[in-house]
Amino acid sequence: MDKSKQPSGIRKYKRSSRRLSPRIRSGDRIDYRNIKLLNRFTSEQGKILSRKKTRLSFKQQRLITIAIKQARILALLPFLNDTKNRQLQSKKLQTTQLKKTKFISKTTGSRTRRTRT
Numbered sequence: 001m002d003k004s005k006q007p008s009g010i011r012k013y014k015r016s017s018r019r020l021s022p023r024i025r026s027g028d029r030i031d032y033r034n035i036k037l038l039n040r041f042t043s044e045q046g047k048i049l050s051r052k053k054t055r056l057s058f059k060q061q062r063l064i065t066i067a068i069k070q071a072r073i074l075a076l077l078p079f080l081n082d083t084k085n086r087q088l089q090s091k092k093l094q095t096t097q098l099k100k101t102k103f104i105s106k107t108t109g110s111r112t113r114r115t116r117t
Contacts, residue, residue, distance in 0.1 A: 023055060030063040032070035038077060042068065046081035 024030065028037055041049050041056075041064050048068055051061045071077040 024060055030060065030067055032067045032074065032076065034067070035071065035076055038064070038068050038071055042077070042081075044081060046078055 024037070028034070030037070032038070041054055043049055048065055051058070054061065054064075056064065068077060072079050
């Protein structure tokens with residue numbers, strides 16, 4: 001397509017609005033014990049971020065993934081970061097426990113009647 005035929009104001013590539021994490025500095029060591037560094041390259045769910053999002057070289061990305069996997073195996077990092085799910089489950093348990101009320105049976109003649117307390 002000629003430049004004269006392209007509509008003005010439309011870019012060929014859109015730049016992502018997501019804030020990218022800073023790249024690896026020269027003093028940073030890629031190691032499974034460096035948890036602060038590894039947390040920068042995992043998502044909130046615990047997934048390893050892609051090279052496009054982290055802007056790492058192929059070699060750096062490979063070293064980061066190996067270090068994250070080693071840290072997961074040694075239980076330094078979680079496989080899944082499901083703290084939100086656990087909080088929701090605990091809230092649901094609390095609400096169901098509050099909804100449950102004790103029933104006491106009272107006998108009145110030949111029929112029994114259940115009342116809430």
